[in-house]
Amino acid sequence: MAFGIGINTEHTEQEPLSGTYHEVAVQCWFTxxxxxxxxxxxxxxxxxxxxxxxxxQVLTVEKQWYAGIVNxxxxxxxxxxxxxINFVLLFCPEDCAWKLVV
Incomplete structure (x- = not known):
């Protein structure tokens, strides 16, 4: 049975992606x-x-939370x-770090 007081209802937590994670350097354009x-x-x-x-080529972009941290x-x-090839890039603004998931 799960208990809660309803304070964490702003967004749902995501499960970590399955696959191999690699640290990468990314050239990114911010509009x-x-x-x-x-x-x-x-x-x-x-x-x-x-x-x-x-x-x-970016197909989709999603804002997600992992352990309360936005990615x-x-x-x-x-x-x-x-x-x-298809792959996922994760950007964590808190650390200003990129991860490649394949």
Whole structure:
């Protein structure tokens, strides 16, 4: 049985995404209205080489909460080595950090 006093009803908590998380560097454009748009990312590969993914197409953007901390979830796609890949980028404004989930 769950108990509560109704103070945490502003937004629902999200479950962490399943998949592998990678720290990434993201080039992002912030519009004059405050929206953010990831343009390019760099991530370390298995052999410590830097992989660059350009021309990111953002499919959806959602504002979500994980453990009470706001995150922006970007469902994206891009072409890497001639193949179209789908992935998720998470942006945590509190830490100003990006995570790649594949």
């Amino acid at each position: 004059a209205t405050g929206k953010s748009l990831p343009l390019m990312l760099k991530v370390k590969g298995e052999d410590e080489e830097i992989i660059q993914i350009n021309h990111i 922006w979830k970007y469902r994206c796609q891009a072409v890497l080595l001639g193949k179209q």
